[in-house]
Amino acid sequence: MHVAVIGAGGWGTALAALLASIGHHACVWVRRPALFEELQVTRENHRYLPGVTLPASLAYANSLAEAVRGATLIVLSIPSHAIRAIVRQLSPVLSGTPLVVSTTKGIEEETLKTATSILQDELPSVLHPCLAVLSGPSFAADVARGLPTAVTVAAEQEKIATTVQQVFSSPKFRVYTTTDVVGVEVGGAVKNVIAIAAGVSDGLGYGHSARAALITRGLAEITRLAVRMGATPQTLSGLAGMGDLVLTCTSTLSRNYTIGLRFGRGEQISDILAGMTTVAEGVRTCRSVFSLAQRLGVEMPIVEQVCALLYGNKPAQQVVTDLLTRETKPEFS
Numbered sequence: 001m002h003v004a005v006i007g008a009g010g011w012g013t014a015l016a017a018l019l020a021s022i023g024h025h026a027c028v029w030v031r032r033p034a035l036f037e038e039l040q041v042t043r044e045n046h047r048y049l050p051g052v053t054l055p056a057s058l059a060y061a062n063s064l065a066e067a068v069r070g071a072t073l074i075v076l077s078i079p080s081h082a083i084r085a086i087v088r089q090l091s092p093v094l095s096g097t098p099l100v101v102s103t104t105k106g107i108e109e110e111t112l113k114t115a116t117s118i119l120q121d122e123l124p125s126v127l128h129p130c131l132a133v134l135s136g137p138s139f140a141a142d143v144a145r146g147l148p149t150a151v152t153v154a155a156e157q158e159k160i161a162t163t164v165q166q167v168f169s170s171p172k173f174r175v176y177t178t179t180d181v182v183g184v185e186v187g188g189a190v191k192n193v194i195a196i197a198a199g200v201s202d203g204l205g206y207g208h209s210a211r212a213a214l215i216t217r218g219l220a221e222i223t224r225l226a227v228r229m230g231a232t233p234q235t236l237s238g239l240a241g242m243g244d245l246v247l248t249c250t251s252t253l254s255r256n257y258t259i260g261l262r263f264g265r266g267e268q269i270s271d272i273l274a275g276m277t278t279v280a281e282g283v284r285t286c287r288s289v290f291s292l293a294q295r296l297g298v299e300m301p302i303v304e305q306v307c308a309l310l311y312g313n314k315p316a317q318q319v320v321t322d323l324l325t326r327e328t329k330p331e332f333s
């Protein structure tokens with residue numbers, strides 16, 4: 001199959017390498033000219049995947065039209081704040097009815113929309129049945145190095161999800177399917193916010209028990225929001241919910257967890273972000289998720305406190321204190 005991957009960050013590059021390694025014709029769209037030259041010459045994405053040699057068969061393009069020419073499947077690996085603008089450029093150069101797979105994990109700040117809702121705004125209606133979402137507990141470096149990984153692909157039509165499953169599946173990359181697009185997207189977006197909270201807790205030295213509590217109560221918040229938006233609760237107990245949440249909240253390979261960790265240790269958020277080369281979706285997403293929760297009347301105290309921490313200059317210790325001293329209540333109500 002001819003696959004175009006839009007975005008040459010760590011995740012886009014890793015997925016393109018995976019697809020090329022299992023026999024697909026894969027081409028990556030590279031926005032920055034310097035990175036485009038580097039990939040062609042060295043076959044290594046030094047900024048995002050240092051030390052990983054990419055397959056010789058992997059192709060690169062610095063033109064969207066060239067990247068998607070002849071593609072029967074398009075993978076979008078774009079930060080949530082940029083996806084609308086790039087898809088708006090992409091739409092006029094598409095031909096036929098390729099499958100479109102989003103790997104974006106975030107909520108648009110201005111509209112509070114998920115990635116697939118943005119795609120429905122910007123792509124021709126004939127492509128709307130062809131949309132899918134790929135998400136789950138997966139680090140780009142692990143996938144690029146061929147380490148065992150399991151993810152979920154969601155599409156409203158089961159046959160679309162199954163087709164995408166077949167395209168991506170390999171002995172080291174296991175893909176499950178679901179038709180719960182909303183659940184998979186909400187799980188992928190909100191877990192980044194909870195990961196910041198978990199990092200703050202660890203940075204303050206509050207221990208594994210506190211982190212486990214944050215993960216568990218964070219999952220409750222994610223599930224409440226997702227169900228209010230029409231998701232199935234079971235989805236959030238799977239790979240795209242609990243699986244992705246646990247991974248993101250427990251590893252320094254997680255950008256969002258690392259931001260929280262450093263914040264909890266006393267660094268300033270401006271200094272942390274200035275030194276990062278990759279996007280931490282949770283920083284932007286916390287505001288959009290909190291706004292969405294308020295609009296829908298969903299209680300999300302952890303998300304609320306992360307917003308106060310990042311944008312209200314609230315001290316990290318006070319954030320944790322306020323969470324721990326909330327009114328007592330039944331766990332399930």
